[in-house]
Amino acid sequence: MAGLKEHYAAKLLELSEKGNILEKDLEQxxxxxxxxxxxxxxxxxxxxxxxxxxxxxxxTDSFSGKISDHLVKFLYLMIHENQEALIIPVLTEYIDRANRRLGKTEAKVVAAFTLTEEQTESIRTALIKKLGMPVDISVTVDPELIGGFYVLADGHIFDGTVKSSFNNMKRTLKERKL
Structure with a gap:
């Protein structure tokens, strides 16, 4: 399955670059x-x-005129080949590859509460310094978190949740007891 995901993502990337529409296709x-x-x-x-x-x-109803023809054909192909389960993994791989080509990355911030624009920008600034490239951020709220947030970016997890802090404190106390 990983081989197919890589193959389809590479083909989509090739079409985007050939048409000189990589940024447009990335947004789509x-x-x-x-x-x-x-x-x-x-x-x-x-x-x-x-x-x-x-x-x-x-x-057709959802995306007509909103996405490139080759992205529509990709969706049709996935359905025709009974590879519906691969659509999201291929798109995710394509997005990662396209971002790397454009010298940027995506970050997903999951917070216990809604972040202000200032907080989001502060996280973006910290990630840019840490990763050394521009970062597109998407924020979601997970009320299951006790407090704080975590970030998934460029294959890394930056965990600033209250639960993580408690676990670190617990581990430190256990180590000191020994």
Whole structure:
């Protein structure tokens, strides 16, 4: 499965670069990933009882005029080849590769509460210094967190949650006891 993901992502990247529309396609791929990543949409797309033309119609209705022809063809191909489960992984891989080509990265911030614009910019500034490249940030709220936030960026996890702090404190106290 990883080989197919890499293959499709590389082909999409090749088409974007050949058409000199990498930045435009990157924005569209993020839109696709975020829209199609919804669990209800995933269930619909992955349902073997829903015939391909109905799934194609979903893509046409949702994305007509909003995404490049080769991205639409990619979606149709995934449906035709019964590879619906690969759509999100391929788009994610494509986004990572396109960002690297453009010299930037994506970061996902998960916080216990809604962040202000100042807090988000402060996190972005810290990540730019840490990673040495521009960072696009998406913020989601997870009320399950006791407090704080964590960041997923460029294969790293930066954990500033209260739970993580408590676990570190607990580990330190255990080490001192020994």
């Amino acid at each position: 791929a993020v839109l696709l990933r975020d829209t199609l990543g919804d669990p209800k949409v995933q269930a619909f797309i992955g349902d073997p009882h829903i015939i391909d033309p109905v799934k194609h119609q979903l893509f």
